[in-house]
Structure formats: C-alpha cells, structure tokens
Amino acid sequence: MSERLLCCSRCGGPVEGVDAMEAEALRSVFNRAPLLLCGPCEKADAEELAKKRAPRQARVPQAWPEEWPRRSIADLEHFREAPLRMARTIQKNIEANRGTFVILGDRGRGKTVMATWLAEQRRQQGQSPGVYVRSHDLFATIRRAWHPQSKEDEWAVLEHYRKTPFLVIDEFQERSESEWENRTLVNILDHRHGNILPTVLIANLSADAFGKSVGASMVDRISQTGGIVECGWGGLRG
Numbered sequence: 001m002s003e004r005l006l007c008c009s010r011c012g013g014p015v016e017g018v019d020a021m022e023a024e025a026l027r028s029v030f031n032r033a034p035l036l037l038c039g040p041c042e043k044a045d046a047e048e049l050a051k052k053r054a055p056r057q058a059r060v061p062q063a064w065p066e067e068w069p070r071r072s073i074a075d076l077e078h079f080r081e082a083p084l085r086m087a088r089t090i091q092k093n094i095e096a097n098r099g100t101f102v103i104l105g106d107r108g109r110g111k112t113v114m115a116t117w118l119a120e121q122r123r124q125q126g127q128s129p130g131v132y133v134r135s136h137d138l139f140a141t142i143r144r145a146w147h148p149q150s151k152e153d154e155w156a157v158l159e160h161y162r163k164t165p166f167l168v169i170d171e172f173q174e175r176s177e178s179e180w181e182n183r184t185l186v187n188i189l190d191h192r193h194g195n196i197l198p199t200v201l202i203a204n205l206s207a208d209a210f211g212k213s214v215g216a217s218m219v220d221r222i223s224q225t226g227g228i229v230e231c232g233w234g235g236l237r238g
Contacts, residue, residue, distance in 0.1 A: 008038035010045075021232040022082045026089055036085065061123040068132045072116040079117055082233040083110035087117045090200075090229065094118065099225025100189060100199040104210055108235035111202045115168045118200065122166055130166025135175040142184065158184075162191040165198075172203035177213060186218065193221060206230070
C-alpha cells in the first residue's frame with residue numbers, strides 16, 4: 001500500500017486495494033487527491049443513483065454503433081479494480097470539463113475497455129455512445145474520400161469526427177506522424193476543444209513517448225481541460 005493513503009471523498013475513510021503506483025496514477029488525473037469512494041460509500045452511491053434513475057426506466061439505451069469493439073463490450077462484465085477506479089476518476093473529470101484525456105500503457109492493461117465503459121455510462125443515460133476509431137482507420141477514411149468515385153467528401157468525414165458527442169481514437173501509436181496527419185489531428189482536436197466535446201486518445205506509449213509524438217503544444221492543450229493517465233498496473237489478460 002502507498003504511504004500516502006487515498007481517502008474517501010465522502011466519509012474520509014481509507015480506500016482499500018489501491019497500491020502506490022495506482023495511487024500516483026489516480027492523483028495525476030487531477031494533480032490532487034482523486035475523487036474516490038470507499039466500499040460502503042460506493043455501495044450507497046450506487047443505490048442512490050439507482051433511485052434517481054428509477055423514474056426513467058422507459059429510457060432505452062442507444063444501440064452500440066458497429067465500429068465499437070465487441071470484445072471490449074463483452075469485457076465490461078468483468079471490468080473492476082484498478083481500471084474501473086481510473087475510469088470513474090476520468091468520468092468525473094470529463095463530466096466537469098468535457099476535455100481530452102489520454103490513456104497510456106502497455107498492451108493488456110484494459111485501456112480500450114476503460115474507454116468503452118465511459119461510452120457505456122453515456123448509453124445508460126440515454127446519450128449517444130459516440131464514435132470509436134483506430135487512428136490508422138481514421139486517416140484511411142479521410143484519404144478514401146479523396147477518390148473521385150467516393151460518395152463522401154473530405155469535409156463531411158472531418159465533420160463526423162469533429163462533432164460526434166464523444167470520440168475515442170485508439171491505437172494512437174500506429175499513425176505515421178506525417179505532417180498531414182499531425183495537422184489533421186490538431187484540426188479535429190481543436191474543433192472538439194472549442195465545441196466543448198469530450199475526447200479520449202489511447203496509445204501503447206509512455207507519457208514521454210506520447211509527448212514527443214504530438215509535441216508540447218498539444219500536450220499543453222490536453223492538460224488544460226483533461227489529462228494524461230498512465231496505466232501502471234500489471235497486465236489483465238489471462
């Protein structure tokens with residue numbers, strides 16, 4: 001356990017089951033003590049939320065769009081512990097600031113499932129889960145619009161990513177980092193930042209490697225209303 005114990009935001013009691021590395025990762029989201037609940041308060045919070053939602057039973061969650069990975073949706077059934085705690089912390093920040101979050105770490109840390117969980121919370125509130133896209137597919141879709149026989153133009157494709165209520169760009173490390181890709185990405189994120197629309201970027205990178213990939217200006221923009229999270233816990237697969 002960390003020497004700097006995490007305390008419940010409601011009762012002040014200790015939050016169990018959080019090791020030192022996860023505690024620092026959680027603190028990095030807000031650069032202060034994260035908004036976490038202990039077991040009893042978390043249960044009471046869930047019961048209170050269920051009561052508030054009770055009159056809205058007629059609200060049917062929107063269907064998952066085709067592009068969302070079915071594996072990650074299925075994995076929500078087993079989503080718990082460190083990734084869930086981090087996802088809840090990110091959700092509170094997104095609800096407050098509607099900014100851009102970057103989720104980093106090695107493969108198998110539950111990063112895509114975390115983003116899918118965030119989309120699922122939107123679905124349960126009757127909102128659109130938004131758009132999920134891998135970075136290579138995003139740029140390939142824009143390039144495809146350049147073809148003379150394409151039924152979509154580049155502007156329409158860009159607007160799709162600029163204006164969706166919630167955008168997740170996965171496999172961020174797979175992009176070529178060309179000048180065109182960098183300018184296109186900055187354009188999309190700037191539009192979303194200006195329109196107060198939440199965005200999540202996912203990459204199998206360290207924070208230093210991500211910073212070198214996107215540049216100091218974008219890191220600064222992300223830090224204004226979001227944050228960069230490193231998933232330092234062990235692998236979850238198997």
